[in-house]
Amino acid sequence: MSFLAVVLSPFILAMLVPLLRKAAGNKIGWVVSLLPLTLFIWLVKQLPTVMSGEPVTVFYNWVPSIGVNFSLYLDGLSLLFGFLITGIGFAVIVYSIYYLSTKENLTNFYVFILLFMGAMLGVVMSNNLILMYIFWELTSFSSFLLIGFWYHKERSRYGAQKSMLITVIGGFSMLAGIVMLWVLTGTFEVREIIAQAALIKESGFYIPITILVLLGAFSKSAQIPFHIWLPDAMEAPTPISCYLHSATMVKAGIYLIARMTGALGGTEFWFLTVSSIGLGSLMLGSYLALKQKDLKAILAFSTISQLGLIITLIGYGTPGAIMGGIFHLFNHSAFKGSLFLMVGIVDHETGTRDISKLRGLAKVMPYTAAIAVIGSLAMAGVPPFNGFLSKELFFTASVEAVTANLAFIHPYAWLFPLIALCASIFTFVYSVSIFHKVFFSGEVTKETPKHPHEAPVGLLLPGLLLVSINVIIGLFPGLVAKSIIEPAVVAITGAPFYVKIYHWHGLNLPLAMSLVVIIVGLVLYYRLDQLKAALARVPGTPSSNRFYDWAVPAVLNGALRITNIQMTGFLRDYNLFIILYTLLVVGGTIFMKDALIISTADLAEVAFFEVVMALILVAGALGVVFLKSRLAAIVSLGVVGYTVALLFVIFRAPDLALTQLLVETVTLALFLLAFSRLPKFLSEHDTPARVKGINVVAALLTGALATTLTLIGHSNKYFEPISHYFIENTKKLGGGTNAVNVILVDFRGLDTLGEIAVLGIAGLGVYAMIKLAIRKGGKAHENE
């Protein structure tokens, strides 16, 4: 199986699912589950190669002219994510076979989930940033489809839209960052960009690039202030919440941050941005998780919080911290995945996820309870589970934050362990609250919609499989330390690093902090009711939900309002816009380019009767405007037309004068013919004075502009006219004496052909309008 096939096979299978559904019927899930299993085995086979530091690569040209290549790269970091995607993917698909009713649209479900799996594998294995971006958006897109899987529910559609808007905005920012990186380095290939890290960090683009790329990562990984989409994405079926919204897609942002550490990391700006956003999400997520009643909502906020923890650790940037982050990433996928599967079972078997209705389920659901206890304790960071190990690493890194190359935070260094401690206490409390009351205290109530009983083995096995990883890794961390964690850390830092994860660090500050977490956490849990009452009194938490719910309708309303202002439906308004815009652009250009050069040096002389004619022309034009009777206005227009013909005589243009006389006569006849069937002029008395004022101003300005333009055109001659050619050659080449006619039919005969066509079309149009009209019934009839 080649590397290329690994990334493309989910897409190919997705295309075949509708066909296979016909053959396999409701067993389609088993067919689909074979793929992640195969891919997982393939990835295991690559382990020795990757551990030895040899990456697996594939390179195909795609759009070589702009440097976009289909280039894949498998190093320690990609491999770790590959294991998560295929391993948890397999567990989730098996789980979904038992979870989903056969009445659901299974074809859609498996097509979407395969699309997602392929896209996610593409994101973590692409070596080309544009290729990665394409896969990145494909994960957003397939996540959108999966959240809206039950599209008849309003909340599903809301959640899907929200996650789409937020992650796509982040994705676009990231694309801008990628393009800037390309401008700087001239390549989209990740390794070549990392090789030019020094150049990037020195350039003025460094901070914008970092912000844009991190916007993509934070929005995808649901970090503040973009965390709001994740709780609403819980409307998806539970296997999806488990797979996408806890174990894989939300970690794409972490992958991006880890991958970009080589190119962008290691600066104070990077550390401050990444770690402070991570710590903020850690704190806010663990605090809000306490306030939830829905099990899935608790897990959603817990995911936000745990992702914040991982991002904080990667932001610290020291090899030890990165090791902690990667280890916790691995652990989080295991325990959060198992917890989601547990919640799905509880929901499936009792019909509710409300923790106030669930009591003492351990007696009827012992295996589910085991999953819940182990998963929750691993999340809380209690020994001997794996969460304890990564939490210790987190405390160590926070305590040591000062000693590394982050000395500039010295005065505030105590903040880091303190926030870590507080967030861990909250984490402990909500983790215990997930399983304790639901499974242990009290008797099974009758409040649940279904009578609870143990789930079938198909639902339990994937959960047990994932949760056993927590125990195994907790007891034997060396299993993954050397094989998976170390190559991933080396891939991020780019330097050799020796990973060893201990249980016993000796008596030191991190251990004391762990003890404090457990003791204070237990105390707080036994006073949970008082704690919740106290939290309820805290005035409304600052939430970007409120901003989101305000902004989306506000943008729509704003657009509608702007459209309503300009698209009035009145022809007059549109004409006015065009006129004002022309005045602004043409007048503005004249003003800005200092083009107002008027020379009076070369003017023709004026005779008295010419002045009289001009006055008649002006009077005619004003008559058209001001005369109340339409007959008078038409006659006035005729006066203008005939005077223009007379002017053509004066200006030595006999052909123009002839044509103008003829055309004016025919036009007048037409006007009279048509106007006799038209109503009287509308009275413009009811037009408001303000509107009339605007009209007058616009008209006067247009007149002034026309005058100015004519004068400028007359005054500025940049080159000699070409008319001497026509005058010399009219006889010689055209064989005529009338230069105008020779130009019309000989030198520029094409214009004349065009104008004949115009007249012909106008005639046909007039005929069609008069003769053929369509009545309301749709039947053409002849007009009288």
Added chain:
Amino acid sequence: MELMMSLVIGVLFAAGTYLLLSRSMLRVILGTALLSHGVLLMILTMGKLKRGAPPIIIGAGPFTDPLPQALILTAIVIGFGVTSFVLVLAYRAYQTLKTDDLDKLRGVDDE
């Protein structure tokens, strides 16, 4: 002469624009007719006026520039075609819709 013509052209443009902004369909058509007169004179004035004999090439020059005249001739004919078409269009619109008030011709409300 050119100065005076520029002023006349300005008046024609102003009158045409004012009519273009009115409510009555007929006045809008009259406005376009005035505007096209203004444009014809503008083309002619931007060249030079009254420099030499009409461009009938008999005898020695100087002759006036024949090219703007050819352009204007084309423009007159096209203007005539368009005006007559628009006029009949207005007539048909009035016949069908029983109004020539442009404020009432505002498309369909329930789109």
